[in-house]
Amino acid sequence: xxxxxxxxxxxxxxxxxxxxxxxxxxxxxxxxxxxxxxxxxxxxxxxxxxxxxxxxxxxxxxxxxxxxxxxxxxxxxxxxxxxxxxxxxxxxxxxxxxxxxxxxxxxxxxxxxxxxxxxxxxxxxxxxxxxxxxxxxxxxxxxxxxxxxxxxxxxxxxxxxxxxxxxxxxxxxxxxxxxxxxxxxxxxxxxxxxxxxxxxxxxxxxxxxxxxxxxxxxxxxxxxxxxxxxxxxxxxxxxxxxx
Amino acid sequence: xxxxxxxxxxxxxxxxxxxxxxxxxxxxxxxxxxxxxxxxxxxxxxxxxxxxxxxxxxxxxxxxxxxxxxxxxxxxxxxxxxxxxxxxxxxxxxxxxxxxxxxxxxxxxxxxxxxxxxxxxxxxxxxxxxxxxxxxxxxxxxxxxxxxxxxxxxxxxxxxxxxxxxxxxxxxxxxxxxxxxxxxxxxxxxxxxxxxxxxxxxxxxxxxxxxxxxxxxxxxxxxxxxxxxxx
Numbered sequence: 182x183x184x185x186x187x188x189x190x191x192x193x194x195x196x197x198x199x200x201x202x203x204x205x206x207x208x209x210x211x212x213x214x215x216x217x218x219x220x221x222x223x224x225x226x227x228x229x230x231x232x233x234x235x236x237x238x239x240x241x242x243x244x245x246x247x248x249x250x251x252x253x254x255x256x257x258x259x260x261x262x263x264x265x266x267x268x269x270x271x272x273x274x275x276x277x278x279x280x281x282x283x284x285x286x287x288x289x290x291x292x293x294x295x296x297x298x299x300x301x302x303x304x305x306x307x308x309x310x311x312x313x314x315x316x317x318x319x320x321x322x323x324x325x326x327x328x329x330x331x332x333x334x335x336x337x338x339x340x341x342x343x344x345x346x347x348x349x350x351x352x353x354x355x356x357x358x359x360x361x362x363x364x365x366x367x368x369x370x371x372x373x374x375x376x377x378x379x380x381x382x383x384x385x386x387x388x389x390x391x392x393x394x395x396x397x398x399x400x401x402x403x404x405x406x407x408x409x410x411x412x413x414x415x416x417x418x419x420x421x422x423x424x
Numbered sequence: 425x426x427x428x429x430x431x432x433x434x435x436x437x438x439x440x441x442x443x444x445x446x447x448x449x450x451x452x453x454x455x456x457x458x459x460x461x462x463x464x465x466x467x468x469x470x471x472x473x474x475x476x477x478x479x480x481x482x483x484x485x486x487x488x489x490x491x492x493x494x495x496x497x498x499x500x501x502x503x504x505x506x507x508x509x510x511x512x513x514x515x516x517x518x519x520x521x522x523x524x525x526x527x528x529x530x531x532x533x534x535x536x537x538x539x540x541x542x543x544x545x546x547x548x549x550x551x552x553x554x555x556x557x558x559x560x561x562x563x564x565x566x567x568x569x570x571x572x573x574x575x576x577x578x579x580x581x582x583x584x585x586x587x588x589x590x591x592x593x594x595x596x597x598x599x600x601x602x603x604x605x606x607x608x609x610x611x612x613x614x615x616x617x618x619x620x621x622x623x624x625x626x627x628x629x630x631x632x633x634x635x636x637x638x639x640x641x642x643x644x645x646x647x648x649x650x651x652x653x654x655x
Binding site: 232257258260261262263264265269271272273275284288289333334337 | 549551552554555558559560562565569570573577
């Protein structure tokens with residue numbers, strides 16, 4: 182299998198506080214890696230270092246063989262291949278849904294207006310939001326916003342998608358519609374790294390689940406072993422609280 | 425009544441004195457409009473430099489220059505700045521007074537507008553920058569297409585106020601031999617020895633201008649807000 186991301190000895194500190202401590206792991210093409218763990222354990226920080234929204238304090242991250250922590254690497258060139266979905270959607274409120282989706286393909290990939298709009302319409306159709314084409318983000322519900330945010334990232338044809346607690350800001354009845362889109366992505370063999378509290382999703386969709394606690398990958402396994410019989414005390418107590 | 429008509433006749437009609445008002449108004453408008461444009465241009469650049477420095481710690485030298493610019497311009501009277509431009513810097517007479525006034529008021533306004541823009545840029549949620557960057561847009565493109573358009577909406581009322589202040593501030597342009605609206609009224613007064621009429625006319629015109637501009641800004645604001653009703 183091909184390595185998509187190689188993480189070597191990754192450390193991140195905010196001042197004195199060490200958030201990530203010497204994390205090393207590889208992410209392969211087609212992996213769906215779910216990261217779970219207590220708040221403050223470093224899940225989001227780890228995810229955000231993968232596209233350099235957080236600058237690592239030390240260590241290396243290789244994306245498709247390129248060291249993205251190297252100062253000479255053009256990070257914009259890397260980021261266009263790494264999709265990211267945020268907890269708070271971060272749609273652009275001054276642009277219509279269609280403009281939200283076509284901005285980056287037109288400016289970064291130099292696609293024509295027509296071809297990017299065609300693609301946007303196709304993707305919106307798939308997530309059932311084609312009728313929202315010309316409305317503004319504030320007219321959408323949370324679940325709809327997050328579905329738009331996902332397809333906005335897909336417009337760039339990314340090699341990997343990062344999800345930072347994509348359902349945590351949603352009303353409970355809207356969680357399902359967003360998870361459905363993510364499940365479909367996983368079926369299409371999209372490589373995904375997902376920080377989540379949705380244990381059901383992790384169980385069903387992931388091929389790897391990791392427990393991030395106190396800045397380290399405290400435990401990692403297939404979902405089956407992870408949830409049913411983990412030989413890690415911290416994880417057992419964590420799972421007993423959330424399941 | 426007769427008295428009023430008489431004094432209007434004396435101050436405006438006789439010897440075509442209304443032309444002092446018309447020419448003065450023309451200069452005031454030219455100075456205000458172009459100084460405003462220059463001010464927005466300078467202000468935006470300074471605000472971008474300062475925000476970029478705050479966010480990334482890059483552009484250290486430029487940031488220091490911008491800070492110096494803001495401190496000096498905001499800490500000295502605009503009349504003195506104009507006089508320095510007129511008597512010290514542009515001493516050769518092939519630069520017109522109007523041009524000097526545009527440059528002077530533009531540079532002055534830029535320092536205030538910079539702080540207005542900066543507060544607008546800072547008010548935009550950091551998630552917008554992160555979303556833009558994570559899509560592969562460069563820092564400048566994210567600023568240009570995502571942050572600045574949103575910030576502009578936030579600062580529009582304050583910006584409008586700034587320009588209304590500028591319209592009135594140009595009334596000191598007479599100090600550098602520019603015949604603006606105020607100076608025009610002043611010339612009439614010196615000819616007719618009637619202080620009330622020309623000064624009231626000039627004051628009325630300034631009031632009219634600022635009212636029209638206020639209304640225009642309000643309308644623009646409502647138009648821009650249309651996008652995002654239902655917050």
